[in-house]
Amino acid sequence: MNSTLLKPFEAQLIPYTAVQGIEARSVLVLAPHPDDEVFGCGGAILRHVEAGARVDVVVVTDGGIGGPADQRQAESQAAAKILGYGDPVFWHQEDRALRYSEALVLRVLDQMDSSETDLLYAPSPWEMHPDHRQAMAIATEAARRYTRPIRLAYYEVGAPLHPNVLLDISAQADAKELAMKCFVSQLSHQDYTRHIRALNSYRTYTLPPTVKGAEAYRVLEPGELAAGWSCGFQPSPQRWDGCLRAEDMPLVSVVVRSMDIDYLSQTLDSIALQNYPHIEVVVVAARPDHRPLPPKCGPFPVRVVPTSVSLPRSRAANAGLQNARGELVLFLDDDDWLMPGHIARLAATLHAHPLAPAAYTGISLVDALGAPLGQAFDMPYDAVQQLAGNLTPIHAVLFRASVVAKGCGFDESLDRYEDWDFWLQLSRLGPMVHLPGVSAVYRIHDSSGVHQDAGPLGASAQVVYEKWRSQWSSAELGAMMQRVWSFAEQETALQNTRSDLAGLQTELHRHQLLVQEQTNVIAEQAAHIGRQEHTIAAQSQQNDTLVASMAKQSMDLAIVRDELRVTVNSRSWRLTRPLRWLTGAYQRWLTM
Numbered sequence: 001m002n003s004t005l006l007k008p009f010e011a012q013l014i015p016y017t018a019v020q021g022i023e024a025r026s027v028l029v030l031a032p033h034p035d036d037e038v039f040g041c042g043g044a045i046l047r048h049v050e051a052g053a054r055v056d057v058v059v060v061t062d063g064g065i066g067g068p069a070d071q072r073q074a075e076s077q078a079a080a081k082i083l084g085y086g087d088p089v090f091w092h093q094e095d096r097a098l099r100y101s102e103a104l105v106l107r108v109l110d111q112m113d114s115s116e117t118d119l120l121y122a123p124s125p126w127e128m129h130p131d132h133r134q135a136m137a138i139a140t141e142a143a144r145r146y147t148r149p150i151r152l153a154y155y156e157v158g159a160p161l162h163p164n165v166l167l168d169i170s171a172q173a174d175a176k177e178l179a180m181k182c183f184v185s186q187l188s189h190q191d192y193t194r195h196i197r198a199l200n201s202y203r204t205y206t207l208p209p210t211v212k213g214a215e216a217y218r219v220l221e222p223g224e225l226a227a228g229w230s231c232g233f234q235p236s237p238q239r240w241d242g243c244l245r246a247e248d249m250p251l252v253s254v255v256v257r258s259m260d261i262d263y264l265s266q267t268l269d270s271i272a273l274q275n276y277p278h279i280e281v282v283v284v285a286a287r288p289d290h291r292p293l294p295p296k297c298g299p300f301p302v303r304v305v306p307t308s309v310s311l312p313r314s315r316a317a318n319a320g321l322q323n324a325r326g327e328l329v330l331f332l333d334d335d336d337w338l339m340p341g342h343i344a345r346l347a348a349t350l351h352a353h354p355l356a357p358a359a360y361t362g363i364s365l366v367d368a369l370g371a372p373l374g375q376a377f378d379m380p381y382d383a384v385q386q387l388a389g390n391l392t393p394i395h396a397v398l399f400r401a402s403v404v405a406k407g408c409g410f411d412e413s414l415d416r417y418e419d420w421d422f423w424l425q426l427s428r429l430g431p432m433v434h435l436p437g438v439s440a441v442y443r444i445h446d447s448s449g450v451h452q453d454a455g456p457l458g459a460s461a462q463v464v465y466e467k468w469r470s471q472w473s474s475a476e477l478g479a480m481m482q483r484v485w486s487f488a489e490q491e492t493a494l495q496n497t498r499s500d501l502a503g504l505q506t507e508l509h510r511h512q513l514l515v516q517e518q519t520n521v522i523a524e525q526a527a528h529i530g531r532q533e534h535t536i537a538a539q540s541q542q543n544d545t546l547v548a549s550m551a552k553q554s555m556d557l558a559i560v561r562d563e564l565r566v567t568v569n570s571r572s573w574r575l576t577r578p579l580r581w582l583t584g585a586y587q588r589w590l591t592m
Contacts, residue, residue, distance in 0.1 A: 014206055018204075018211050020047075021048070021051055022153065024119035027120075030120065031088075032098060032131040034090075035063070036059075038076075038176065039157050039192060041153075042179055043173070056111065057080065057085065069095075072186075083175070091107070097299045100141075100275060101277055105142050105145070109145060121153050122155070137275050140152065143225050152219070155215070160199070164218055166216055250278065251280060251327055252330060253320075255332070256281065256331075257286055257320065257333055258285060260289075261334055267332060268297050274340060276347055284319045287310050305319050327401055328400060330395060330398045349433055356433045357430050358423075359399075360396040362436065363392060364438045364442070366443055383431065383476075387468070387476060390417060391423065393440075408429070414463065
């Protein structure tokens with residue numbers, strides 16, 4: 001492909017030109033660890049220093065898991081001397097335990113106020129490392145609240161972002177690589193220099209051959225920040241009025257009933273990436289030989305509830321309830337996972353509905369390999385439909401722990417549909433609040449053993465019906481009967497709607513054919529006109545040639561006339577007139 005050509009569609013997805021600098025007077029770089037400021041935006045820092053801008057770098061964590069904290073700090077200081085911006089500031093937060101908090105947002109705001117920052121760099125929302133994502137949430141919230149005009153530039157380190165700016169760092173590549181080599185402790189684990197060099201080289205794919213290296217950024221203008229820009233999820237958690245620390249927000253206990261299957265790591269990773277700041281993870285080991293787990297899941301503490309015997313599903317759920325310390329509780333089975341904003345969305349919804357016992361949201365369905373099935377559970381709350389069947393998977397629901405004291409618990413006689421039975425208990429306390437939109441994933445696979453015997457006619461559903469039938473009030477029975485009796489009318493209306501739709505589709509198809517016929521006629525007329533225009537053009541060209549020839553002949557004739565006139569009026573012509581007469585008479589005599 002020729003990357004120098006501006007492609008109208010592709011250029012909407014990625015820049016086809018590189019900028020020589022990102023304009024700023026005062027720059028603040030927020031780096032989660034010592035090295036991210038160089039790997040992610042070392043070229044940009046060099047550009048800003050060359051342009052005379054002020055550059056401040058804040059390294060948020062001590063990087064202690066990746067190596068000795070004092071060594072990593074010294075490496076960052078050595079790299080700073082090569083980049084030429086001064087000395088970085090170290091906040092010494094615990095490595096791999098960074099989490100969004102009001103205190104850190106305010107600290108970033110103070111830093112920006114003191115330096116009158118007009119450009120803030122932070123890791124992108126596409127990053128995988130939990131510290132990077134938490135730093136992104138902190139920076140985004142600080143930028144939104146900042147009272148001066150500011151732009152936010154997301155940079156990439158561990159995962160490519162969706163850029164709207166490509167920065168040419170061809171002239172800075174050598175200095176950046178020299179700065180990257182300062183991080184000896186990290187290069188002993190991975191050849192990050194090679195990785196970042198490859199990333200910067202890849203970013204020249206749509207650029208002219210003269211650009212040998214580029215850094216990619218997603219730059220948000222002040223208007224986008226004010227409008228609450230996000231890339232598919234809420235970058236920062238919902239604020240609670242008066243909460244200055246994460247610890248002041250309601251603690252959410254995520255209960256994982258684990259059979260120690262291969263999917264467990266992915267499940268725990270999805271919890272680590274949550275942008276809600278106050279979470280504990282309670283893993284109920286439902287088998288006695290469960291493997292040990294680390295004490296933290298990203299920034300969140302992990303507690304394992306051991307067992308000496310294998311636990312059925314309902315019994316494991318109750319063990320989780322008994323060990324949950326949170327004000328809010330969410331169950332997550334060990335083969336499913338959450339999107340980053342799942343808990344924050346649900347917690348904010350319960351905060352806005354203080355009388356509701358629970359809130360639930362949409363869940364996307366995937367197959368055993370994680371491929372989307374094109375289906376989702378995202379139905380509005382319907383108390384009557386809840387009586388007839390389960391509305392949603394278990395990890396769609398965030399509920400208040402206080403419901404346990406009110407008598408709600410998992411029926412240990414149930415081996416299936418224990419979550420549906422639990423929702424029916426919750427519904428006795430009040431309606432569940434539905435939050436539209438998908439933010440978690442439900443895996444469908446045969447090895448789970450819970451998808452067989454499904455549906456209202458299955459034996460498992462019959463057990464639930466038998467339990468609840470005696471508890472249904474006359475009003476509930478009446479509502480179900482009304483739904484049943486209205487089914488025929490609704491089915492007839494649906495069939496009529498389908499029939500009307502089919503008729504509209506037929507009419508639309510007929511119009512489409514008519515339009516196609518007219519299009520074909522117009523195309524043929526256009527082709528005929530084109531042929532006529534070609535013939536006219538050829539005739540016009542012939543006429544132009546004939547006119548030019550006649551013009552030349554006319555010019556030649558005029559020249560001959562002028563020459564003849566000169567000759568006739570000349571003295572020699574007059575003196576030789578008798579001789580010409582005698583010559584002519586002699587020729588006439590010879591022909592007699």
